[in-house]
Amino acid sequence: MTSNLQLPKIAYPGKLICPQYSTENKDGEDVIFNYACGPGTKLLQYEHNGTSLEAITATLIGTVRCEEVNNTDDEEEELEVADQSTEEEKSVDASSSEVVKRVVKVIRVSVVPGTEDDRRTSKDTNNDFANNLPKEGDIVLTRVTRLSLQRANVEILAVEDKPSPIDSGVGSNGVGIIAAGGGSGAATFSVSQASSDLGETFRGIIRSQDVRSTDRDRVKVIDCFKPGDIVRAQVLSLGDGTNYYLTTARNDLGVVFARAANGAGGLMYATDWQMMTSPATGVTEKRKCAKPF
Amino acid sequence: MTENTALDTIEVHPITFPPDVLARISPELSLQRHLSLGIRPCLRKYEEFREVTIENNTLSRYVDTENVDAKNNILGSNVLKSGKTIVITSITGGIIEENSASIKDLDDFGEDELYEITKEENVVANYASIYPVVEVERGRVGACTDEEMTISQKLYDSVLHSRILPKQALKVKAGVRSVNEDGTLSVLYPDELENDPSNETNLKMKRKWSYVLYAKIMVLSRTGPVFDLCWNSLMYALQDVKLPRAFIDERASDLRMTIRTRGRSATIRETYEILCDQTKSLPLMINSQNIAFASNYGVIDLDPESQLQDPDNAEEEVDIDMDEARPVLIADLDTEAEETSIHSTISVIANAKGNYTQLTLVGAGAKITPEMIKRSLLLSKVRANDLSTRLNE
Amino acid sequence: MNVQDRRRLLGPAAAKPMAFSYTTVDAVEKTVTNTPPKDGEGEEVLSLHTGFIENCNGSALVEARNSRHQTSLITAVYGPRSIRGSFTSQGTISIQLKNGLLEKYNTNELKEVGSFLMGIFNSVVNLGRYPKSGIDIFVYLTYDKELQNETLDEELQSKKLFSQISSLIPHCITSITLALADAGIEIVDMAAAGEANGTVVSFIKNGEEIVGLWKDEGDHEDILECISACKEHYKRYRDLMISCLLEQNNLDAKSA
Numbered sequence: 017m018t019s020n021l022q023l024p025k026i027a028y029p030g031k032l033i034c035p036q037y038s039t040e041n042k043d044g045e046d047v048i049f050n051y052a053c054g055p056g057t058k059l060l061q062y063e064h065n066g067t068s069l070e071a072i073t074a075t076l077i078g079t080v081r082c083e084e085v086n087n088t089d090d091e092e093e094e095l096e097v098a099d100q101s102t103e104e105e106k107s108v109d110a111s112s113s114e115v116v117k118r119v120v121k122v123i124r125v126s127v128v129p130g131t132e133d134d135r136r137t138s139k140d141t142n143n144d145f146a147n148n149l150p151k152e153g154d155i156v157l158t159r160v161t162r163l164s165l166q167r168a169n170v171e172i173l174a175v176e177d178k179p180s181p182i183d184s185g186v187g188s189n190g191v192g193i194i195a196a197g198g199g200s201g202a203a204t205f206s207v208s209q210a211s212s213d214l215g216e217t218f219r220g221i222i223r224s225q226d227v228r229s230t231d232r233d234r235v236k237v238i239d240c241f242k243p244g245d246i247v248r249a250q251v252l253s254l255g256d257g258t259n260y261y262l263t264t265a266r267n268d269l270g271v272v273f274a275r276a277a278n279g280a281g282g283l284m285y286a287t288d289w290q291m292m293t294s295p296a297t298g299v300t301e302k303r304k305c306a307k308p309f
Numbered sequence: 310m311t312e313n314t315a316l317d318t319i320e321v322h323p324i325t326f327p328p329d330v331l332a333r334i335s336p337e338l339s340l341q342r343h344l345s346l347g348i349r350p351c352l353r354k355y356e357e358f359r360e361v362t363i364e365n366n367t368l369s370r371y372v373d374t375e376n377v378d379a380k381n382n383i384l385g386s387n388v389l390k391s392g393k394t395i396v397i398t399s400i401t402g403g404i405i406e407e408n409s410a411s412i413k414d415l416d417d418f419g420e421d422e423l424y425e426i427t428k429e430e431n432v433v434a435n436y437a438s439i440y441p442v443v444e445v446e447r448g449r450v451g452a453c454t455d456e457e458m459t460i461s462q463k464l465y466d467s468v469l470h471s472r473i474l475p476k477q478a479l480k481v482k483a484g485v486r487s488v489n490e491d492g493t494l495s496v497l498y499p500d501e502l503e504n505d506p507s508n509e510t511n512l513k514m515k516r517k518w519s520y521v522l523y524a525k526i527m528v529l530s531r532t533g534p535v536f537d538l539c540w541n542s543l544m545y546a547l548q549d550v551k552l553p554r555a556f557i558d559e560r561a562s563d564l565r566m567t568i569r570t571r572g573r574s575a576t577i578r579e580t581y582e583i584l585c586d587q588t589k590s591l592p593l594m595i596n597s598q599n600i601a602f603a604s605n606y607g608v609i610d611l612d613p614e615s616q617l618q619d620p621d622n623a624e625e626e627v628d629i630d631m632d633e634a635r636p637v638l639i640a641d642l643d644t645e646a647e648e649t650s651i652h653s654t655i656s657v658i659a660n661a662k663g664n665y666t667q668l669t670l671v672g673a674g675a676k677i678t679p680e681m682i683k684r685s686l687l688l689s690k691v692r693a694n695d696l697s698t699r700l701n702e
Numbered sequence: 703m704n705v706q707d708r709r710r711l712l713g714p715a716a717a718k719p720m721a722f723s724y725t726t727v728d729a730v731e732k733t734v735t736n737t738p739p740k741d742g743e744g745e746e747v748l749s750l751h752t753g754f755i756e757n758c759n760g761s762a763l764v765e766a767r768n769s770r771h772q773t774s775l776i777t778a779v780y781g782p783r784s785i786r787g788s789f790t791s792q793g794t795i796s797i798q799l800k801n802g803l804l805e806k807y808n809t810n811e812l813k814e815v816g817s818f819l820m821g822i823f824n825s826v827v828n829l830g831r832y833p834k835s836g837i838d839i840f841v842y843l844t845y846d847k848e849l850q851n852e853t854l855d856e857e858l859q860s861k862k863l864f865s866q867i868s869s870l871i872p873h874c875i876t877s878i879t880l881a882l883a884d885a886g887i888e889i890v891d892m893a894a895a896g897e898a899n900g901t902v903v904s905f906i907k908n909g910e911e912i913v914g915l916w917k918d919e920g921d922h923e924d925i926l927e928c929i930s931a932c933k934e935h936y937k938r939y940r941d942l943m944i945s946c947l948l949e950q951n952n953l954d955a956k957s958a
Contacts, residue, residue, distance in 0.1 A: 028944050029883055030891030030906065058828055058890055063910055075828050075888035077947050129886055129951070149782060149835060157326075157334050174330050218784040218834075246334045254833060257788040273335050282612070283338065368803055368845065378847065382720060383803060393756040397844075399803045405717035440713035448758055448780030448838050450798055453709050461711050486723075521717040525803065527842075529776065530755040553720065584723040 023082060027074035027127045033057065034125065036070050045117040052085065054126025078129040085122040150175055150218065150251045150260055157272070158220055158262065160245045166224050168241045170249070171217040172260065219259050222249060226263035227304055239290075240264075240304035246273035248306050270306035336646040341612045343646075349639065350646045351392070358604070358641040358692060359392040361541070363699050366549045368399055377588050384522075385550035385593075389542040392643055395529040396542040400439070400522055400550050404481060404583055407517040437476045438469035439547070441524040443539055445531050460536050464524075464543060467658065471599050471666045473547065474522070478594040481518035483583060484556035496556045496586060518583055520552055533643035537603035540658065544600055545700060550593040553585040601660040602693040603667075606685040607642045607651035610634035610675040636675045638684055653677050655685045661694035748939070750876070750946040752884040760885025764877040773870060774845035776802075777877040779885040782835030793832030795823050795839065797878070802844035811867055816841075819874060822895075822904050822914040826879070828888035837887060841874050868918045871895060871902045875914075876939050883947055892943050896935025901925070903932035 023034055033051075036059065040047045053059050056076035062069050074080070150156050150172060158170035224235045241247060248269050249262040264270045267289070274284050276294040284292035286305035293300045332339040332350065343350045353359070366372055367388065370381035385400040441464040443457045468474060484498035524546065526539050611634060642648060652674030658667040665686065670677055746768040755761035760779040766772070782793055797819045799812040819841075827837065846866070872895040879893050893913060895904035900918035905911065912929075 026948065028892065028947055029879075029889045030940075056888065058888070060890060060907075062907065073890060075890055076886060077883050077951055149832060157330065159334070173334050176330075254789070257790065257834065258784075258786055273338070381847065382722070386803075393754075395754075397803070401719070403713065403717035403719050405714055440711045442710050442712070446755075446757075446778065446840070446842070448778060448840060458709055465711050521713050523713055527802075529778075530757055530761075532756045553722070555720075556723075583718075583721075585720045587722055 056127030229265040387546035540603040551590040554589040608653040657689040659689040762880035777881040781837040894939035896932030898931040
């Protein structure tokens with residue numbers, strides 16, 4: 017990074033990282049750094065000596081990471097236009113004819129958990145689920161819970177390649193059958209005031225027309241998914257209060273893990289895009305498979 | 310077996326998942342992969358138990374024998390840490406007036422035959438239990454879960470049938486508080502006055518009380534089945550319970566007869582209230598030879614398909630393993646993967662000498678073979694032996 | 703109690719909880735000798751831990767001890783979890799306080815404190831990041847004990863209990879903040895609070911902004927004085943929390 021502004025390496029919630037803008041004169045041209053908020057940061061207003069300032073503040077504990085955002089051409093032009101106008105104003109104000117070239121650099125500042133060393137060794141495990149709720153466009157891993165003619169209901173287990181939330185396991189609300197020594201981890205939780213509006217896992221819907229991209233009208237949901245299958249899907253929209261809307265209409269989306277005979281048999285492997293086979297018994301079943309190769 | 314080898318090439322799945330994601334979406338596969346390497350997801354060996362550390366009596370009112378904590382009503386406590394799980398047991402007490410009319414005194418209960426049949430029951434009738442309320446913290450509010458209910462009931466039954474708490478030990482040896490001539494209060498206990506027999510006769514009371522023990526068991530950070538942790542924690546806590554001495558006012562003991570003839574009414578009974586001594590206490594006399602410790606085991610078939618094969622000799626091994634699944638015994642179940650995938654469980658309560666109080670077999674998954682049961686009984690004994698030494702450390 | 707809870711084993715209904723006499727003579731004598739030296743304003747010793755509860759996303763343990771009393775709180779943060787019902791663009795927070803081993807406070811009191819804390823953390827957590835989800839925070843008041851065993855009559859004691867809950871609130875705030883940070887939930891600042899004479903003031907942004915104010919019955923003294931006293935506490939707690947977090951995340955505090 018070319019900025020001469022010394023950013024803190026380590027941040028904790030409430031730590032001021034940098035102002036929104038900073039400038040630097042370098043080789044005769046003004047460089048404007050525009051800092052944008054990434055994950056783990058928020059732009060907040062501060063009062064300082066009677067004036068209000070905006071500064072990027074950390075909201076997580078971890079190391080500060082900044083990366084230059086390469087604008088698409090459109091944006092760059094826009095920025096240039098904006099620059100020129102401000103420049104003109106300025107030059108008028110100062111009644112100076114000297115023109116200084118300006119470059120705007122957008123730098124995204126984010127705070128990622130873990131130390132510098134952690135990040136070097138493992139590339140992508142430093143974004144935890146808590147801050148990776150499914151967003152539009154995310155790939156999620158889901159388990160099929162219910163089927164109907166129009167849709168498959170699923171529960172979201174993990175956002176791809178992100179650690180899953182610890183507390184949605186058996187330890188807190190899982191699906192165990194019977195624990196050694198009595199009782200089960202799962203539960204028939206009676207509905208109380210708070211738990212009636214606090215559900216368990218995040219849930220989603222794959223509508224029949226979103227199962228595949230070709231021949232969409234003739235999708236039979238029962239031939240594509242079975243309860244218990246693990247399905248890789250993409251988030252279409254946040255949906256309503258209860259369900260995310262998901263799609264598997266892509267080659268690399270669909271069933272990734274399935275057991276034969278509705279979960280009673282062994283694991284099956286995809287042989288083509290709509291067939292899975294169990295190596296132990298040789299049984300084949302229909303599924304909408306994610307591209308196996 | 311050409312077909313098999315062809316399938317093996319497919320098995321090289323291009324979509325790979327980080328281990329923790331795999332554990333989440335397919336706990337069973339993740340468990341099988343771990344087991345095929347000879348370890349479990351928690352990185353323990355098959356028959357390895359979690360380390361247990363305990364702190365006894367740190368929360369009780371008698372923690373500092375010199376300076377009893379007046380506002381604390383906990384009579385005995387235990388904090389047990391096993392792996393990541395923390396179990397906090399606190400024992401509190403109540404006092405109940407004994408109903409003098411026991412079953413034997415009732416008329417028309419003479420049939421000898423029936424009496425013989427119930428005689429065995431009566432052995433248990435000489436023992437009391439503790440009333441446990443288990444709370445497993447899992448970020449919920451509202452009614453208790455079925456797990457909490459089952460464990461509480463099972464603890465109650467097991468303590469009763471283990472014959473740890475004789476009813477005799479819970480009898481209140483009540484004293485009498487009287488006002489001395491100089492206006493100060495003093496409490497006399499019948500058993501402390503042996504050298505003064507004249508007093509003792511004065512203190513004889515017809516009414517009898519006994520202590521009732523309650524246990525509140527809080528489980529934090531539940532990672533697996535918790536019954537045996539609760540049981541062990543309760544066992545440790547029970548061994549250090551101290552019962553406060555109780556007394557009634559001299560006036561109240563005088564009033565006793567009159568109230569009895571009038572029958573009991575709530576307002577009058579209040580004057581009877583039996584009070585506990587602030588500082589004096591007696592240790593709870595339990596049948597310490599019946600103290601036993603619990604452990605649990607699971608049986609799972611190693612799935613030959615999920616074995617991570619050595620790429621060099623993959624073909625031969627596949628041929629051998631494909632047909633038969635090999636069951637293994639897993640001790641001290643923990644973690645989500647084991648809990649969801651292991652359906653056959655063995656639960657044992659044993660003491661260090663090899664006396665077994667309880668054995669529960671649930672065979673919902675892999676077959677539990679007699680060898681497995683033998684092995685688990687042996688392990689339980691070793692485990693109980695280890696756990697029973699913890700208190701003296 | 704007429705209606706027995708049949709889901710729990712609560713023992714025989716006729717049993718009465720043990721009532722301890724408060725007027726035993728030798729008890730008074732012993733406690734007097736063991737009373738810790740009265741240095742009323744004695745510094746509080748605070749010990750903080752995070753991340754020891756496995757089945758929740760973040761947890762914190764706060765143990766505070768000064769010459770007068772000793773407190774220990776466990777906070778567990780669950781979530782973000784999905785909610786049922788209509789779409790919400792922001793996350794919602796719920797805070798539950800639970801009595802620990804000593805059933806000391808009544809549920810109404812705890813609920814009141816819970817909703818007060820909820821008000822604070824609604825403005826501290828970056829809720830916009832958590833659409834359609836709820837964050838559940840549980841605070842267990844595991845241990846809370848007066849160190850001076852003054853033998854007071856019942857009336858005076860109930861009065862003392864009342865003022866005590868306000869002295870707990872700052873520790874609740876500290877532990878919730880720590881647990882949220884441990885859970886990796888975005889918070890705009892380390893919120894903390896101080897207590898003075900039954901008044902609790904909670905701050906963020908280096909004491910420039912007040913996010914919560916709790917006033918119990920107490921002396922009606924200068925409110926500004928209270929605030930500045932609380933601000934001192936706030937700064938101390940915040941610095942402690944930050945150093946604790948950095949240490950437990952293996953981050954070097956010097957480069958911060």
